[in-house]
Amino acid sequence: MTLASMQMPVERNETGIGIALQLLAQRFGDRFSAAGALREQHAHTTTWLPNQAPDAVIFAHSTEEVAEAVRICAEHKVPVIAFGTGSSLEGHVNAPAGGVSIDMSQMDDVLQVNAEDLDCTVQAGVTRTRLNEHLRDTGLFFPIDPGADASLGGMAATRASGTNAVRYGTMKDAVMALTVVMADGTIVHTGGRARKSSAGYDLTRLLVGSEGTLGIITEVTLRLHGIPEAVSGGVCPFPDLDSACNAVIMTIQCGLPVARIELLDAMQIRASNAYSKLDLAETPTLFVEFHGTPDGVREQSELFGEIARDNGGGEFVWATKAEDRTRLWTARHDAYWAALGLRPGAKGVSTDVCVPISRLAECIGETNRDIEALGLTAALVGHVGDGNFHVLVLVDTDNPKEIETTEDFIERMNWRAIEMGGTCTGEHGVGQGKMKYLAREHGAGLDVMRAIKVALDPDNILNPGKIVPAA
Template sequence: MGLATVGREETTSSGDIEAAVSKLRDLFGERCAVSRAVREQHGHTTSLLGNQMPDAVVFAQSTEEVSQVVRICAAHGTPIVPFGTGTSLEGHINAPAGGVCIDMSGMNEVLRVHAEDLDCVVQPGITRGKLNEYLRDTGLFFPIDPGADASIGGMVATRASGTNAVRYGTMKDNVLALEVVMPDGTIVRTGSRAKKSSAGYDLTRLLVGSEGTLGIITEITLRLQGIPEAISGGICPFPSVEAACNAVIMTIQSGIPVARIELLDTLQVKACNLHSKLTLAEVPTLFLEFHGTKAGVAEQSELFGEIAAEFEGGPFKWTDKAEERTKLWHARHEAYWACLELRPGCKSVTTDVCVPISRLAECVEATREDIEATGLIAPIVGHVGDGNFHVSILVDPESEAEVEAAHAFIGRLNLRAIEMEGTCTGEHGVGQGKMKYLEREHGDALDVMRAVKKGIDPLNIMNPGKIITM
């Protein structure tokens, strides 16, 4: 199974799609693109899946325009695929049945900030980086940081998390309400700005993580956090991955309010040294960050140093100087690109799993042994404070043997995590790539998901071929 373009799954007649595209071109003019280059850009994937293009791309600028597109597509049974910035990793934006892609990047405004209530209302196309730039003068920030400068809408759709999740939670914990265009074009709101509610089904949580299969998110109300008075961060080397993981477990169980705690294995540290011009010891290493008062972050840093020493780690070198911390976290965020320098010309295929924190060391160690036995080059990096880690497999796309070995390894990794009472994806989402593991993970609950999907989207036009088969 190579990286070639995957064939189209026919779920509706091409004539129906052509009729829908014709109406959309009449309505939107140049903002309904049909050129091959634009369509390929909106069907790309960073996984082992091939590119599956839509038939047209509409660049929407308002909720009302999204509703218009959906109504036309619904009338013609035409599939719809929402698009943010294209940073998803499991084929979420592929169009296996063709249809229309709705590009949300033009809907990128901060609509309202309620500083006194610690919340804001934004459009889905704004990226987390731009949002935090906008918020900087208010003394507030949005804490979810998946690494890539993803769109907020895409982060909601995939239930993203990232480096700060151990302290601030994931997107499901930080979304108060949504405005959503449903599969018939109806515009609904799923909640209010109240911090809690007992009024009816929790539609917000249902739509967070639905990956565009139930509706298209057009407005988001987010929780915000105050920018900490003080931040400290640093690095701590360990003699083994197992020792580093055990130090993480002890840190969490000790109740130290760590904001970030990231694991880089030896190969990932080597890649970061090459790419970001660092001089770290090439051994398993933890990157950490603490938020709070000046005295608080100093105390937390010292406590962690004592825990690390119990597992033969250290010395733990930490700083509260912003420029030094920024350099370290920039290197961590560049980890994907750094990996590519280990095998120039190869493709980095990234996958993730999440397990209970008590099984973290066991799962990571078993995965490392699997990598060595398979002969793959695959650095490990992870948001290990909540049991989530990633493996970046460097694959020659022209080598069928390597592609097959990568597929087999990913399968073993996902099943290993599920058997440890974990999940096949902690934050990347299901898309197309993880669908095959959901039955093992969810069992009969998958039928409940199908019933929800069928009830809300009976025509199966909303991002079909993702999460579940109908």
């Protein structure tokens, strides 16, 4: 089967949409809405991609309700787009052919916590913050934190990551099992609570990261971790990006079990100082954190301090109090909003790539030189412990030249990462914004992805126009 023979058209089905909306309105009553403002909010995107609103929004309360809605839409060949909190960055929740957005935010029950087995099961609308609040008295926590208070179903669908990924992994490592509604409304349970299995195809891993194009995730079973006995963290300034990256590379290659190691460039530090009321030197800076026993954390911190000094790092400032660490990490998570203040009125365009750790300094260096050569206003941050970094470009979207320059910069950054053996996205996902890079990254593997899509969703109703290109 060739790529051309598996084209996935995204066409509007006016008649089917009209019938399906009437049936859904009857079924869901006041949990159905076709209000313009709500529809636009459910196609909200924090990039510059155009807003493509669905024709209606329904608020589901259970897996069975999701299945019922999907069956109605499937019968009339109407697109269905799952919606969590709307925090995705690449147009994942846009509805290019219209259809129905299924809002999962009211599916927010923690269904089961198995403290002795370090796992839990939640509905898809539970956010990571809500889960950790629920777990507070158990001595356990869920470590993956993409910054935004995203829903766990959405995090599974986009294979999310975050600042703790270097120690605890990403959503592909955290998800043990799923409950999923398929394109015909069938409810499927994948995986189980056993720590390993060799029983058949790994449907869980297939669906994690599928961005709602193969099935709608309604429940998630997750691995949990014990809250560490001791936590130590702080910040270390560097004279330039290259020195900071080399310190990261050496830290990882030495096998130092760092929990978090984040890079903020000088521009981002300036923005965070203003927005989060910090007083850091405006120079490339690493935010780090260690988890473990008191003795282990102390030893790890001392070794990192030596590595930092060997790479030109300045004085390491430790945040010994929990509230001080929280302030630092809150500032890191607020980096997007802080950077917008660098150019009021401009649109923030965020993109990310991920490369092998040995190529990190080279990739960031070349990216930074592009920013300077093109005259862009941009801030760089990164989960650099796993080779992943982000750039937020501030653009005047009324200026065609700026738009063209920014598009060129983003393309160069993505092609560079792929050529270095990396990927066009470490955690943002593909959505609409990254689709054009997949052919070069995956080659014939893109044909396999399309074949899976055709097999599981032959009428292309599940989040159409995402991941697999239409041509």
